[in-house]
Amino acid sequence: MQKIKEPVPLLTDQEKKYLVMLSAEVMNGKRRHEIVLLSRLLKESSVTALEWVHALAEHGSSVDSQTLDSVKRVLDMSFFTEPTRKKYGDxxxxxxTEAQQFVFHPVLLQSMQNNEYFKEMLTDIIQSASHITEQYDCHEHLTLYKKYSRKDSCKLLNWLSDESSTMYGYKTKYQTCPIFVSYHKHEGVEASTNYQEEFISPEVLKWSTRSRRTLESEEVRTILEADEQGIDLHVFIKKDDAEGTEFYYLGKAHPDPQSAV
Incomplete structure (x- = not known):
């Protein structure tokens, strides 16, 4: 019996971290903007901001300065917390560039030039993302009934950084307020955090703020006056914590101050 020994391609530690980052943050296809830019950079040495915008328009994607800036922060790593940046290679x-052009970072570019295996894997991630993103509504920041994590909400609602660790059930910032609801609480939940939340009808959700808040609390008033203040309330829900860290997006909500108690 003859054994066939095939060489195993090697990756540097930084190359592995690049692939981990792109697999986690881009390959899920939840936002097309990063994918379009990376796809162009695989074919061209540089891409101007205008070329990127035109490419997005060709794909039917919405274009606004806040989203474009958010993509920059994701791809230059400044959006992420320090532990996450370290995991992704920092x-x-x-x-x-100063010439107003997007280019691959020199470290990544050198890896692409020197390691064909790394380039193939990088290309495969971006191509896979291009197919997956077709499942998402490119005209909206979030797609109805798709699943998102708290970190996804920070990123896709164009927050300056990942604040998911301090978001808990909800947080108002940058004229947005993502609200996360676990419909069934497990038996070990303390009474102080066992909020009463349920659908009264397909259109009406009974929802509770954090404990020890009143109708006069600033954060509560902000939510009750969201429509007047131009704040978008985004509702995410999952059946229980056993489903993991992602929630189904149910769309924008409007508060009913008359029903608040």
């Missing part, structure tokens, strides 16, 4: 994927 080296940008893409940089925006």
């Amino acid at each position: 080296t940008p994927v893409v940089v925006f």
Whole structure:
């Protein structure tokens, strides 16, 4: 019996971290903007901001300065917390040059030139993301009934950084307020956090703020006056914690101050 020994391609530690980052943050296809830019950079040495915008328009994607800036922060790593940046290698994927052009970071570019295996894997991630993103509504930041984590909400609602660790059930910032609801609480939940939340009808959700808040609390008033203040309330829900860290997106909500108690 003859054994066939095939060489195993090697990756540097930084190359592995690049692939981990792109697999976690881009391949899920939840936002098309990063994918379009990376796809262009695989074919061209640089891409201007205008070329990127035109490419997005060709794909039917919405374009606004807040989203474009958010993508920059994701690809240069500044959006992430320090532990996450460390996990991802703390080296940008893409940089925006003084010549107003997007280019791959020199470290990543050198890996692509020197390691064909790394380039193949990088290309495969971006191509896979291009197919997956077709499942998402490119005209909206979030797609109805798709699943998102708290970190996804920070990223896709264009927050400056990942604040998911302090978001808990909800947080108002940058004229947005993502609200996360676990419909069934497990038996070990303390009474102080066992909020009463349920659908009164398909259109009406009974929802509770954090404990020890009143109708006069600033954060409560902000939510009750969300429509007047131009704040978008986004509702995410899952059946229970056993489903993991992602919630189904149910769309924008409007408060009913008359029913608040």
